Amino acid sequence: MTRFASPLPLTAALAALCACSATNTDSPVDPQTSSASSSAGGQDAGGAGGALATGGNTSAAGGSFGFGGSGGSAMANGDVEVIITADNAYGFGYGEADTMLNYFGGVEAKTAGQIFNCNGGPETYTVPSQDAAAGNYLFIIGYADKAVTQGVLAQFRRMSEDKQSYGDAVYTGHGDWSVCATNQDFNPGSGGPSLNDINAALPNCVWLDQTGDATGKVAYGEDNTTPYDGGPKLGNEFTLACGIDDEAKWMWFNWDPANIVWPTTSSPFLWPGGSGNPAREFLIFRLKANDVPEPPK
Numbered sequence: 001m002t003r004f005a006s007p008l009p010l011t012a013a014l015a016a017l018c019a020c021s022a023t024n025t026d027s028p029v030d031p032q033t034s035s036a037s038s039s040a041g042g043q044d045a046g047g048a049g050g051a052l053a054t055g056g057n058t059s060a061a062g063g064s065f066g067f068g069g070s071g072g073s074a075m076a077n078g079d080v081e082v083i084i085t086a087d088n089a090y091g092f093g094y095g096e097a098d099t100m101l102n103y104f105g106g107v108e109a110k111t112a113g114q115i116f117n118c119n120g121g122p123e124t125y126t127v128p129s130q131d132a133a134a135g136n137y138l139f140i141i142g143y144a145d146k147a148v149t150q151g152v153l154a155q156f157r158r159m160s161e162d163k164q165s166y167g168d169a170v171y172t173g174h175g176d177w178s179v180c181a182t183n184q185d186f187n188p189g190s191g192g193p194s195l196n197d198i199n200a201a202l203p204n205c206v207w208l209d210q211t212g213d214a215t216g217k218v219a220y221g222e223d224n225t226t227p228y229d230g231g232p233k234l235g236n237e238f239t240l241a242c243g244i245d246d247e248a249k250w251m252w253f254n255w256d257p258a259n260i261v262w263p264t265t266s267s268p269f270l271w272p273g274g275s276g277n278p279a280r281e282f283l284i285f286r287l288k289a290n291d292v293p294e295p296p297k
Helices: 010-015 195-204
Strands: 081-086 091-098 101-107 123-127 137-143 152-156 178-181 217-223 249-254 283-288
Touching: 081 091, 091 152, 101 137, 101 195, 123 178, 137 152, 178 217, 195 283
Parallel strands: none
Antiparallel strands: 081 123, 081 152, 091 101, 091 137, 137 283, 152 249, 178 283, 217 249
16 A cells, blocks of 8 residues: 655654555565564664554655755656665665755664565555655665664655656665765664654765775665575575565675675675674665656656
């Protein structure tokens, strides 16, 4: 079931998060049942405002959501479909370079099933056309527990006005994503950073692309085609996430590019990985909003 994301106030919308299955037809090979914990310690992870993210959450916080061209020029009309999951927690929204205007956040996975499964896994959001406002950047927020695996996986696409077709999807792990490692620690169960926390961090961000520097770079991992085959391991950290296209790739932060060379020597998607993960999360990922293609005319 897909519901429309409405422009509710932050606290009201978070309290209104509902549990329903993501709309999809793919069936991943997933030996991790919904009762298996996604972390070695079995840490609980309630969603923000006390709501537990159990999959298919389709109403979200922070007001209208939209994709716009640079300089604030609006994209074509059409609802926006977002399908997203994370190990362990995410939010998303849009805004300017140093200000996030709206935040759909606080979704935290307690179990592996809430990350991957068709029933209770990746969340689907439909954002109405009238709520799609202009903004220069699309943002994803990510944070994780200190165990096993970590990453975000998502796709964004816009419907045509007649709702009969879509524009090309934009995926994590493709294009010119960059990452800001905030050095602020949030764990699942905390509800994650607030919009105020994010906006306090943004002006101080050092944005790292795929080239990066000695302090890190954005990490693109495996795509959504590799079944889980016996345990998280280098190059096959994740099982299939239901309902997300094959092309989407897991994305995270590589904190030690000199020593972490995925997938040949070590992995930023495994904890602690390489020389030991300093956990510089929460992470902020961004992409220019006009990189999201318009739907067919």
